[in-house]
Amino acid sequence: MNCYVHSERPAAGTCVGCGKFICEECRIEINSKNYCKSCVNELVNESKKKIEKLEETSKQQPMVFMNAGGGASSSSSSSSSSSSGAGMGYGRPVVPLKNKVTAGILAILLGGIGAHKFYLGKTGQGILYLIFCWTFIPAIIGFIEGIIYLTSSDETFAAKYGAKYL
Ligand SMILES: [Zn+2]
Numbered sequence: 001m002n003c004y005v006h007s008e009r010p011a012a013g014t015c016v017g018c019g020k021f022i023c024e025e026c027r028i029e030i031n032s033k034n035y036c037k038s039c040v041n042e043l044v045n046e047s048k049k050k051i052e053k054l055e056e057t058s059k060q061q062p063m064v065f066m067n068a069g070g071g072a073s074s075s076s077s078s079s080s081s082s083s084s085g086a087g088m089g090y091g092r093p094v095v096p097l098k099n100k101v102t103a104g105i106l107a108i109l110l111g112g113i114g115a116h117k118f119y120l121g122k123t124g125q126g127i128l129y130l131i132f133c134w135t136f137i138p139a140i141i142g143f144i145e146g147i148i149y150l151t152s153s154d155e156t157f158a159a160k161y162g163a164k165y166l
């Protein structure tokens with residue numbers, strides 16, 4: 001009986017892992033059991049993998065906590081965004097406080113004197129329009145705003161100029 005690695009050397013024992021004969025040099029005694037080097041390597045690799053798995057799970061656990069924290073923060077941010085977007089309502093029909101068509105026509109026809117601004121409750125801006133009406137700039141801005149009012153959707157108009165829920 002010779003070592004399966006060193007065929008010229010007599011075996012000192014058999015490996016409990018693979019059952020092959022091993023010489024004194026190849027023999028590695030672990031817990032008073034003989035192992036060959038390849039089996040020890042396998043054991044080491046297995047234990048390494050186990051350790052790596054343990055490390056991964058230990059790494060994953062704080063990751064889970066991180067995710068939980070992130071989820072909490074994201075949910076809080078989403079809830080805050082939903083509360084800020086409450087003006088848009090959640091499936092609830094939204095009606096603009098002001099009629100965007102009226103506002104648009106006022107802006108186009110009487111935009112120079114800020115009629116649409118007064119209509120929309122923005123008195124300060126309306127007065128500005130009134131003061132600068134002689135420059136015709138308010139008329140031009142009012143005309144553009146009128147087009148924007150008429151082309152904007154009810155939702156965006158409601159978001160800008162107030163809305164009520166049905
Ligand atoms: Zn072996």
Ligand SMILES: [Zn+2]
Nearest residue numbers: 003006023026
């Ligand atoms: Zn050997």
